[in-house]
Amino acid sequence: MSAxxxxxxxxxxxxxxxxxxxxxxxxxFRFLMLLVALLMVGIVLAMVIALASExxxxxxxxxxxxxxSRDWNPVKGEFGALPFLxxxxxxSIIALLISVPFSIGIAIFLVEQAPRYIARPVGFLVxxxxxIPSVVYGVWGIFVLAPILRNYVEPGLAKWFSWIxxxxxxxxxxxxxxxxxxxxxxVTPIISAVVRDVLAAVPGSQREAALALGATKWEMxxxxxxxxxxxxxxxxILGLGRALGETMAVxxxxxxxxxxxxxxxxxxxxxxxxxxxxxxxxxxxxYLSALVELGLILFLVTFVVNGFARLLxxxxxxxxxxxxxxA
Amino acid sequence: xxxxxxxxxxxxxxxTTLTGLCTLLAVxxxxxxxxxxxxxxIGSLNIQFLTDRPxxxxxxxxxxxxxxxxxxxxxISAGIGLPLGICVGVYLSEIGRGKLSHAxxxxxxxxxxxxxxxxxVFVYAIMVVPMKHFSxxxxxVALALIMIPIVARTTEEMLKLVxHSMREGALALGAPQWRVxLGVVIPAAASGIATGAMLAIARISGExxxxxxxxxxxxxxxxxxxxPIASLTVQIYNYAISPYDEWHAQAWAATLVLMTxxxxxxxMVRFLTRSRLR
Numbered sequence: 237m238s239a240x241x242x243x244x245x246x247x248x249x250x251x252x253x254x255x256x257x258x259x260x261x262x263x264x265f266r267f268l269m270l271l272v273a274l275l276m277v278g279i280v281l282a283m284v285i286a287l288a289s290e291x292x293x294x295x296x297x298x299x300x301x302x303x304x305s306r307d308w309n310p311v312k313g314e315f316g317a318l319p320f321l322x323x324x325x326x327x328s329i330i331a332l333l334i335s336v337p338f339s340i341g342i343a344i345f346l347v348e349q350a351p352r353y354i355a356r357p358v359g360f361l362v363x364x365x366x367x368i369p370s371v372v373y374g375v376w377g378i379f380v381l382a383p384i385l386r387n388y389v390e391p392g393l394a395k396w397f398s399w400i401x402x403x404x405x406x407x408x409x410x411x412x413x414x415x416x417x418x419x420x421x422x423v424t425p426i427i428s429a430v431v432r433d434v435l436a437a438v439p440g441s442q443r444e445a446a447l448a449l450g451a452t453k454w455e456m457x458x459x460x461x462x463x464x465x466x467x468x469x470x471x472x473i474l475g476l477g478r479a480l481g482e483t484m485a486v487x488x489x490x491x492x493x494x495x496x497x498x499x500x501x502x503x504x505x506x507x508x509x510x511x512x513x514x515x516x517x518x519x520x521x522x523y524l525s526a527l528v529e530l531g532l533i534l535f536l537v538t539f540v541v542n543g544f545a546r547l548l549x550x551x552x553x554x555x556x557x558x559x560x561x562x563a
Numbered sequence: 564x565x566x567x568x569x570x571x572x573x574x575x576x577x578x579t580t581l582t583g584l585c586t587l588l589a590v591x592x593x594x595x596x597x598x599x600x601x602x603x604x605i606g607s608l609n610i611q612f613l614t615d616r617p618x619x620x621x622x623x624x625x626x627x628x629x630x631x632x633x634x635x636x637x638x639i640s641a642g643i644g645l646p647l648g649i650c651v652g653v654y655l656s657e658i659g660r661g662k663l664s665h666a667x668x669x670x671x672x673x674x675x676x677x678x679x680x681x682x683x684v685f686v687y688a689i690m691v692v693p694m695k696h697f698s699x700x701x702x703x704v705a706l707a708l709i710m711i712p713i714v715a716r717t718t719e720e721m722l723k724l725v726x727h728s729m730r731e732g733a734l735a736l737g738a739p740q741w742r743v744x745l746g747v748v749i750p751a752a753a754s755g756i757a758t759g760a761m762l763a764i765a766r767i768s769g770e771x772x773x774x775x776x777x778x779x780x781x782x783x784x785x786x787x788x789x790x791p792i793a794s795l796t797v798q799i800y801n802y803a804i805s806p807y808d809e810w811h812a813q814a815w816a817a818t819l820v821l822m823t824x825x826x827x828x829x830x831m832v833r834f835l836t837r838s839r840l841r
Contacts, residue, residue, distance in 0.1 A: 265741035269658050272650035273667045276715075279708065280670055283681070286688040341585030349579060350586075360833060361590045367829045368596065368822070369769025371796050375803045375818050376596055379603075379811065421592055428589075454575035474676075481678025483772040484800060508680045508772070515684070515776045531684040535677060542676030546669065 283535065291529035293521050302529060308494040308510075310518070315526035317533065319494040323412070323504035324534075327486060328479040330416025330500070331423055336472055338420075339427035340461070346428075347435040348457050359432070366425035374488030377418045382409035382489055385417075390501050405499030408491065413500040415490035419479045427475040434467030434552055435460060470548030477541040481534060483508040507534045597822070604819025607812045613820070617782045617798075620807050626817045628784040632699070632793035635785055636778060637768055639703025644710030644767075645760055651711065652718025652756075657744050668719075674712040682708050683773035691777060699785060699792035702778025706767045713766060717759025721752040758836050765828035769821065771796035795821050 288295075294302065298315060305316025342362060346355045386409025397403040438460050446456040461468070491503020492513055507530045518524040611625055618624030655668055686705040691697055725748050733743040749756070771794075774780075779791040780801065795817055802814035 259739040259741075261742070262740045265744070266658050269650055269654040272647055273654040273659065273664075275647070276651055276667060276670050276674065276711070280674060282689070283677075283685045286685055287681075290684075290688045290692075338585045338589065341582040342589055345582040345586045349582060358586060358590060361593055362586070364826065364829060365589065365593050367765065367769075367825060368593075369771070369796060369825060371769070371771040371799050371803075372596075372600070372818050372822060375799060375814055376599065378803055379815075380599060424589060452571050452575035454578040455571070457578070477676050481676075481680065483678065483680040484796075488800070488804060508678055511680050511684060512772055512775055515687075516779070528684055528688070531681050535681045538676055538678055538681075539673055542673050543669070546672050 284532075287528055287532040287535060291525045291532050294525040294529045297522060298526075302526070303533075306496055310514075310523050313520075313522060315522070317507070317526075317530060319496050320505055320507045320510050320530060321533075322496045323490065324480055324506040324508070326412055326504065327415040327419055327490065327506055328476055330412060331419030331479045332472065332476060334417065334420035335424040335427060335475065339424050339471070339475070340431055340468065342424070342428040343431035343435055344457055344461075346432050348453075348460065362425050362428060364425075365421065366429070370422070370482060370484040371488075373418055373422055373485035377414060377485055377489040381417060382414050385409050385414055394501070401498045402500050405497060405502045407501050408503065410489055410491035410503055411499070411501050412490065412504045415486045415504065415506070416500075418485045418489055419482055422482060422485060423475040423479050426478055427471045430471035430474055430549060431464070431468050434464040434471060434549070437467070437552060438463045464552065466548050467552035470545045470552070473541055473545035474549065477538050477545060480541065481508055481538050483512050487512045507531075597826075600815065600818050600822055603812075603815035605816075607816035608819060612813070612816055616784060620809055624813075626795060626798055626813070626820070628781065629793040629795045629798040629817070630820070632778070632781070632785050633768060633795040635699055635788070635792060636702050636706060636774070636794055637764060639700065639788070640706035640710055640767055641760075641764060642707075643704065644707035644763070645714060647707070648711040648714025648760075648763070649718050649756060651715035652722060653744060653749070655715065655719040656722035657740075657748065671712045671715050674708075675716070678772075679705075679709055679770055680772040680775075683775060683777055686773065686777045694789075696789075697777060697779035697791040699778055699788045699790065702774045702792060702794070703788075705773035705777045706770060709770060709773065710763045710767050713763040714759055717762070718752075718756050721755030721759065722748060724755065725751045755836075758832050761828055761832050765825050765832075768828075769796060769825050771800055775800075 306318040307314040390407045446459040487509035493503040614627040615625035616628040690701040780797045781793040802810040
């Protein structure tokens with residue numbers, strides 16, 4: 237050992253840091269891999285810088301009021317992001333309200349109830365839902381879901397619940413409800429896959445203890461759910477991050493009108509769909525930079541949301557040595 | 564006492580049945596979507612549709628140029644994304660230790676979560692604006708950026724499955740680390756890495772949002788990487804939001820083509836890796 241460290245003494249400090257073995261080939265190899273890894277960090281930094289610098293005209297012109305103004309009128313040069321923030325958050329919340337119970341139900345079924353020969357193929361089918369491209373959900377939404385909602389579901393809801401503001405307004409089939417349902421179908425496989433990993437990471441002794449105390453199957457499952465709660469929260473937030481940034485399917489069914497309405501039936505607009513719809517048509521630097529600023533907001537929000545979710549999921553799956561495969 | 568016991572059992576049965584119903588509903592949603600696409604799409608699918616380029620309303624036309632365009636975009640993005648992604652995976656599994664590797668892993672994971680439309684805006688800012696026009700190259704770079712983190716994480720996981728004894732054996736024979744990694748560890752994990760690459764390709768072949776203002780779209784067959792290029796997904800989007808029934812029918816048929824590609828890769832990977840994955 238001492239001979240090795242004497243040999244190392246001839247190398248400069250940075251050289252030792254990059255190649256503990258003292259082999260030139262290793263130094264080159266490790267340096268190249270490190271360079272590519274740092275490139276990833278560089279890409280994220282470059283994203284922030286590029287988005288920020290392209291949105292400068294809009295940042296200068298509107299400042300903080302960009303977030304609080306509800307006027308989006310490109311012709312008059314007025315740009316306020318509030319309608320998009322509202323549409324993005326509202327559609328994502330609707331999606332989570334629908335998909336979270338379903339996802340947890342699916343995960344419980346696959347981990348706690350189904351025998352292996354059912355859980356494997358069924359789990360794969362649910363994962364396939366996540367493989368369907370966004371634009372395909374959009375096509376399906378336009379031609380199948382929206383007409384069904386317009387002709388059957390929304391008139392029914394309006395008839396019985398029109399005294400609730402949520403279910404009032406004109407019925408077009410394109411709006412928050414349609415967008416929310418499509419999003420729900422899209423995030424369900426993502427949330428359920430992570431919850432499945434989280435539940436599988438709960439130690440079997442917890443289940444045995446609950447059953448030994450006389451718990452029914454469901455009471456035992458509740459114990460497991462309580463144990464996995466941080467991970468489940470992480471999974472839900474991961475789904476939220478996905479829903480916030482989902483573009484094509486939402487753009488095709490949400491109606492694309494920058495208005496704030498509490499009705500589920502009225503058209504709305506999300507940040508992502510505004511960029512998708514208007515970016516190539518944007519005339520003038522201010523219009524374009526307002527759209528880029530929307531992108532910057534979306535980037536920062538999803539970065540924070542995803543980072544938070546990963547920390548929660550990591551903490552759960554790392555303790556048991558499992559790998560968050562689905563995430 | 565007996566009554567509350569009955570209640571507990573009833574609740575248990577009810578809830579466990581409900582979880583089964585949730586799963587049934589999700590699976591039937593998948594089947595309904597797939598069969599509907601097949602049913603709607605099969606009618607407009609023929610040789611002309613697969614080989615011709617778009618024509619004005621009433622003259623038929625097809626998505627041949629979009630299929631070629633999508634393949635070109637996939638080739639560009641795989642050419643950039645696969646080597647970089649694999650290198651990052653090698654760094655995370657074989658080289659990185661301590662805080663820096665945690666930071667890189669965190670960055671890679673968050674890159675996965677960045678909405679693809681934002682990636683599109685980024686590539687627009689760094690490539691389309693300086694070059695002053697949309698191009699296939701910009702579209703390929705946007706897709707590569709989406710691909711890299713996916714490939715990196717699957718590569719890392721596959722490399723970590725390689726037993727330590729293999730590395731130690733090679734090191735004990737006097738091989739330096741780079742030869743151990745390139746000659747022993749990566750070949751041992753090659754099929755897993757290939758699987759990850761296939762899934763990443765399936766994922767980006769369905770991407771639309773990052774192509775809208777990078778590759779843009781075109782009504783002609785591609786001639787140069789420096790020009791806008793058509794893609795299957797953008798074509799589907801444009802046809803689906805158009806007001807013409809004929810284009811709607813073509814959108815369904817193009818959707819069927821896209822789904823065959825994407826699900827085909829997914830199902831193939833599943834059967835190839837049945838023994839390795841859970």
